[in-house]
Amino acid sequence: MAKLRVTLRVNGEEREALIEPQATLLEVLREDLELTGTKHGCELGECGACTVLIDGTPVISCLALGRACQEKDIRTVEGMADPEPHALQTAFAELGAAQCGYCTPGFLLTAEALLEEKSEPTRDDIKDALAGNLCRCTGYIKIYEAVELAAARMRGENAQPTQEAIYGQQ
């Protein structure tokens, strides 16, 4: 089938690409636009690794057609550092909320969407928001703590990781 010319607005930048007409947004991002920060996991919507934001809302890029995402604002993990790391990225690094890191872009973007909506989320808000992202390394506690830390800093608080969060219970 003939390739299709599309224009996508990714991280605020207009990008043109010649894509396979049936390519998913995930494939377009990774293979046509070389934005490999978005990860492919199960490719069936069962893991959340490929989560990106479309018009600020988390969606599963492996189940969206690239061609259907034109005229929308697409945000990937590459757009989070501007150029300094986003508060969430810093908090994830400080607290070890990533081990292998494969699920991290999906978590970061989903958490970013949450914090955009709620600046002071409860632990349950965070759990609910991240319920579609699987991590098979760290467990979720450090991820929740990192989101809480980033949220506090984004509210202007001088928050630091707790001793327990870094060193465990003494």
Add this chain to the structure above:
Amino acid sequence: MLRLPEFEFLEPSSLEEAVKMHESATEEVAYVAGGTDLFPNMKRRHQEPQTVISLGAIEELSTAPEEVEIDRRRFVTIGANVSLTDVSGNQLVQTLCPALAKAAESVSTPALKNMGTIGGNLCLDTRCNYYNQSFEWRRSIDFCMKKDGDICWVAPNSPRCWAVNSSDTAPVMIALGADFVLMGRGGEQIVPAAEFYNDDGIAYLNKGPSDILTQIRVPITPGSGATYLKLRRRGSFDFPVLGVAVWIRWNNKIVDDARIVLGAVASYPRIIPEAATAIIGTDLDDDSIEAAAAAAFRPSKPMDNTDLGLAWRKQMTKVYVRRALHELRAQTD
């Protein structure tokens, strides 16, 4: 990579145009709304439409929930393309049909609910452990009758397919007495939710191939209450392995009418009239709740083709019907 096969992608801007496109297709064709059901199925070659007709650009399908009066009855109407997030988070739905908000909220994951639509969940393809597998996996068992094969691996002597209706919202729609508005080549028709589903894993929807579910109408019944309980392994992601939807209309603290519907135990949401009969005319005392739970237990016949053991799932029917009825009784106290 699991890639989609090639297909022609059409984007009609009106219902009439969409139906016409469907009617004029010479090969296999599918409608798509959110894509969260169809695209995984296409990646695993369960469904292989050569033409995919997107319903995304048809504005009237996206009409947000609103309260309307039709033929002197009050309804909450919802456009079929409204996302599950927007159904569960809608204040009108939460106030007037909380059981529907709860069921929509329980579907899959937040990101999938942002994409998936209420119409898509109501038309969800039936599911089975022998079907929802990769092409290579299915080829290794010589396929099954739902796709490419001749046999039902769940019941090899059966002439029919036993794939399971795994929609969370369908049992609730039936319990609430909702109507579905369909648009097809014969124009618009209104089908009660209870008549929309067939007990057949393959021909699971009672609609013409080109018919489009356009709107859901949930009646608002004064003095009624409803709930939905879902059993699954994890609190997120998973389809139900049992869903219990209960609707009750009260009259002076006596159950005047009721509907109890089980999801995920058959190829269609299963209405259990004998369970409703057990509570009608009672004040929902413990004995009538137990009678309803026992009545729902007998016809609940889960097959060994989803997650978790089927004997336990059958047992849980009793527990979940009991819990649902206790919850509704507590609402009136």
